Amino acid sequence: MTSNSLLQALEDHFVSLNRMVLKSLEDSVNIHREAIKRYLAASKDLSHPQGEDQNGEEAIRRILAFHKANLEVCNSMFTEISADTPLTGMLSILRQEHEKLLEKIPVKMPLEYPQGYFALNRNDPFLSKIMRTTEWTLLAPRQALSSLLNPIRKLMGKKIPEPVLPVHQVHARHLYRQFLLPHYLNRLTELIQETRKEISASLTVLLENELKEHPKFHWKKQYDILLGSFFQEKLEEFGKLINHSGSPLSFTSWRIWYKREILKNAFSQMVYIERSWRITYYAFYEDWRFREHLFTFIQEVRLIMLEVSSIFSGRIRTTLYPELEKQKAFITRILDGLPDPDKASMEELKSYLVKELYRMNKEKKLQLQEGTVFEAAEDIPGILQKLENVILEKLQDFPQKVGVVHSPDYQKGIRQSEIRYFSPSEFLEFNSLAEFLQVQNKLKVDLGKLLEKIVREFREFDQIVDFYLDSAIALTQKPGIQEDEVIMIFREGLKRLEGISDRSKTMLGDLDQKKWSEISANTEAFINSVSKLDDNDNILKIYTQLLRSRALASSAQNRKRLASGMKTTASRLSRYSSQHFGWLRTSYEDIRKLLKLTSSSATITSEISNYLAGIRKRINELPVIYQHLFEQAPVKEMNLFLSRKNDTEKLDQALADWEKGNFAATLVTGEAGSGCSSLLLHYARTLKSQYPILSFQVDKFYFSTDDFYTLIGEIFNQIDITDEGSLAHFVSTLSEKIVIIDGLERLFMRKVNGFECLRKFLSLVVNTNESIFWICSVSKIAYHYLNRTVALSEHFDYILDIDNLKGSDIREIIMKRNRLSGYNIWFLNSTEASEDDSDASQEELEEAFFADLERFAGSNIGLSLIYWLQSVQSVGEEGIKVDKFSVPDFEFLDNLPARKAFVLLLVVIHRKITEKYHALASNCSLEESSGLLSLLKEDSILVQKDGYFFLNGILYRHAVKLLRDRNLIH
Template identity: 25%
Template sequence: MQLGLPARVQTLKDPFQEVLASLPAQSTLNQLPEGAEAGPLPPDRLVTFNPRELAGLELLPQTVRSLTQKSNEVRQQLEEIRQRLGEVPEAALYKLTEAQAFLEQQPGQEEQARSIALEGIDHARQQINALGDRLQQLTTTIWQELEQLVVQMSNHLLQLSNPEMAISLQQHLQRKKSRKQKAAEQKRNSLSNTPLRRLQARLQQRLKTAGQEQHRFWAQLGLEEPLASSPSAPALPDYLAEKEQALQRLPFVYQRLFTPEPLPDELLLVGRTAERHELQEASRRWQQGVFSSLLLVGEGGSGSSSLLSLFAKKLPPDTPLARLPLQAGIDNRVALARQLAPLLGLPEHTAWEALQAWLRQPPAPQVVVVEDIQYLFRRWMGGLALMHDFLDLVAGSSRQVLWLCSCSLYAWKYLHRTLEDAQAWSRVVELQPFSQAELRELIMRRHLLSGYQLQYEPGPQEQRQPISSLPAEEKQALLEETLFTNMHRFAQGSLRLALLYWQWSAVAVSKTTITLRASLPGEPVLPEQLQPNSYFMLQALLLHGQLTAPELCRILNQPERHCRSQLQLLHKLQLILEQGSGYTLNPLLYRLVVTVLKQKNLLH
């Protein structure tokens, strides 16, 4: 069987081990200087040592470690080349799809649509050539490094014939054995001190908890330190204008790739292994006749819509499926029945009681997906009635209907504390924030479909660091790592915010390359002229997703005139956006609003 390059590199350790095993178990060298008279050798001038043991002290571990490391590096680079080669056709096909979409949106622009499609072909050709060059360079580099390794090993073996080197290695071997014995003794001693260390850790944790409780107590009394505006923090209008300019720099195709919307297929899906397993388990239990309704909970942009959509696509084609993405404006069960009934094949004006009876005994098992159930309640007297009705509907039909629903994170926290019948769900799955590695893979998968190359430049923070003297490749790698670290810190695991941050980082676009800045200027702060009611408005919008002006006035129990003046101020500052007849939080400022509300003790 013919071995690949990584396996060949890895198997080279066997010949090295055979060479070392052939060394004698004992050897003697003399320490007489050159030109000394011949005669009997004094015993104190003879050096007896074990070449096999001395060679195994450093040479063998270093050689095996180097070969394993090089094998892993080669395997990793080959896998990356293979993946990128497989993504080249996808990128060209995506460009063709975008050209068709562009032509549908702007009929008569055949020439520009053709240029988009040809651009995809050119990028594909360039990527294939670049991957071929990279593979050739990898092959050349690895054999050069192996030749250097053989030379180093030969030199090391020759040094064993030097008495001074042999003595030095013997002393090093004795010190190493002594360190091992000392480490084992320290480990035994540390085990005897375990209770003391545990007590120390427990005291430190209690002190930390006491400090947090004290801070919370002062905050509740209104004695917390005011939020000081950073002198480098930009004003909100300037901040938003800069972000909009960054988005406009990017090509139409690139903006489409990074639009936060539900995924059409699993090509761009990363992570969420546990959550997908929960969906599959819920379906399996339901098919066995077990109560298995499931609720996905997460921040906006956490991927709940994509998970539900992709799961629904994997259902057998003959499975009855009803999918209802809820929107604001549903305030009673009659309105909810009018939206849900047609999806189940029932008349639009089906009464709630009739819908409830049909779902308890449907003609065939049903799968019902309802997204954003936070629109089914309002935080005022009697505002939970519709949510109670919906939960009764779920609980009463979950053996015949597989209910898969989603809810925003902070709305669910409120409902979980408020509702007694929130246990209508057999499983509540909270979507965990994406890790930095997952966000990197999610971003790079989308970027590779574009066909553009990437270039990184220092941002405000990196310009204060001495990185200009680094080699070009190391500098680019450092800036890339810095960008993803800053992105993860800003997004805090939210894919939607990570996609926005990536686009904001764009500072220049050429025909083949997009240049990104490793760090962005400081984040803005909320203006000082905001009144306390404004923070409660932001809290209500975060909780409900979208509210009209009368609804906000009713929730806050404020006169409409005063409430509308606060709304106008928030809208002028672009903290909120007008959407239809209601208002929503500006998604560009979502993380800022959440942070401030937590500092104000309005979110937990």
């Protein structure tokens, strides 16, 4: 191969390389060009009309569609970039073409020295001397040999030649590898760098959503400048290298050794540049893709927020507001229709009230058949849950891992070490979602409580009206009351009900405006918090906080585990000491009492008596409606009865067992005031059975044999049962029925032969099981006493203990009765009547009151009602003020004389006594009995009503404690 053919081959080679490079670069640029085209096409729909609400649903949907389109563009670009790129293919082709050309170029190629080769640079005296020396060294041997051969040439007639320089070996392959190709690769690397910078500049602007038109790339101009004339620029220099190659002046061997890594470095530099830009694009598209995910998520949250807002407001305005208007119209109609008290008689008034009660019950049944609007209203908290569910669901759309760079400069390039990876969903859960859900849960609880109040008041509207109508009808039958008094009480009740409706309307306003504003503000704060992740620096700061928080959480968990272990150990030690050393304190207190070292007074002072009388007086001064609601009597109104599902199911189970032919007599027992009578009354009223039901309340005392026959006659409404024969005849004719007897504690007397009536009754219960399903009740103290005397429990197959109400049940009973009264409640913070109207403070005071009440009264409904009334400080137009509950101190009972303690024993066992009964039971005269009971009545320990003496309910707990301390009851 000659030098000319070598140059021609190299020129053809570089022309071919340029075409390939041009194609590869153009394909690479087109990837981003097409992406930008798709972006610009998607962004056309983002334009907003002038004055359009940017937070409107249409605008949000358009923005959401824009970001989703961008995300698709980004994902497709990311896929192409992540796969094999045109640049990667170009590098592979360059290596292949390089290897092919090397096979065509010889390692060494002979070439004669050109004329005047050593005459070069002779203007330099020093170089001229070197060149003359070199020339003489190369030509002297040839001239000496030629001089020896010239005579022979003359004899032979040949021309005598001029002495010439020897042929030198051109290192053609080396010159290509170490000179042309590295320079070309460096030029190409420079062009790639310029191209990538241009693309990165456009993409960076695109990332900021500021690119409005297709960018014009100038990389082809750079191609013409850097590669188009590359070979012509290097041809002259390359020619000189060919002429010098292999000559003494070229030092070729040394240069080969010195520049042996130049081509490798050129390739490596190009690969490094290509890879660095791949990393840069990767970081860019990761950034872009995450931002589009982020903005898509934000717009989806805004969209669901609009949807939830529409449903939320719609439910309120289509369900609750119309119901409120119906209630207001109902109250107005009844008030306007009330008869004139000056013209109407009591019978006419009663007739009007009965007619309205019937009409209301009819409308209520129709409403139950058609369905209630409250079901839709109660689902409102579920709407907020839908918002949370959508947010949690959309969080899963984020990539599992995303790379971010601190303050990225995409035109400069990104190194792999600069990329930090994180989980977007984990970041959002830590930085934004946790706080959002915490506030959201609190708002849901507040919303639920407010909605519960509203719906409860709506639901209880009919019950309140029903109660007022029933009470007014009952008042029309009360002797001595006038028509205007009945109408006044009824009108005042409806006015309070009207006030409840106004309060419900205010609460609806708070629900529709204030509460939703708080929910919207929380969601907007969440969106703003999420938007901060648009800044890479914020992400890295949060990442640092996340790591720190994890470490702190782990440390806190370890401390909590340690504290829990220590607390458990301390609790076990405390229980052990209380179990094994509690007798010390008990013995100490007993010794003090025996030695009369206690501070209790042996007599009831006037202050104590006046205090007890004052409580009774204050309770009696409460409004009639309020006293009626909290009356210590079996609940007759269905609205006041607390559903005791578990207890009624046990009664049903016993009934089913009896229907199978088994012995199933049932005894219901509970503390005085636990609701035994109310339960049995409710069960008798609501039980749907094929058998007739007889319900009998034992109000009088029965203890002798004759009393037994009288009792049976009254139970079955028979007047001819006077002995065993008539009883046996009656029993033989009995058909199957259910008999409910309330009050077995009044079927005996605590004396010799005082249990005859009870024994005969229990025998009848056992012998008539085939035809009668017996349900009886007895107070718990009487139950324990009778178990030891007549083995009461052995006569019944089912023993139902109803002392199982929770504090929340007692609270609901009291609060429901108060709601039925129509009065608002303010809980006072102290005896000075300082009050706080804030909902939070009232809730705290309410919680504290009922917690203290539960600790003292337990599951005793009657006792809880008494102490509620005792805590009522005042009643006015603005509502009821309830004082802070405090456990009363009645330690004076500890030193009560034995004869008075015996009276308490009788009252606690039988729940009430008469003077005659006490005289018989205590074996004293009627006069002595009357004096003693009157004395206890004057001390306000006993209360007299309808000829019976009852224990002052306030003293019940202390009286029971006294009797137990003296071993009179167990």
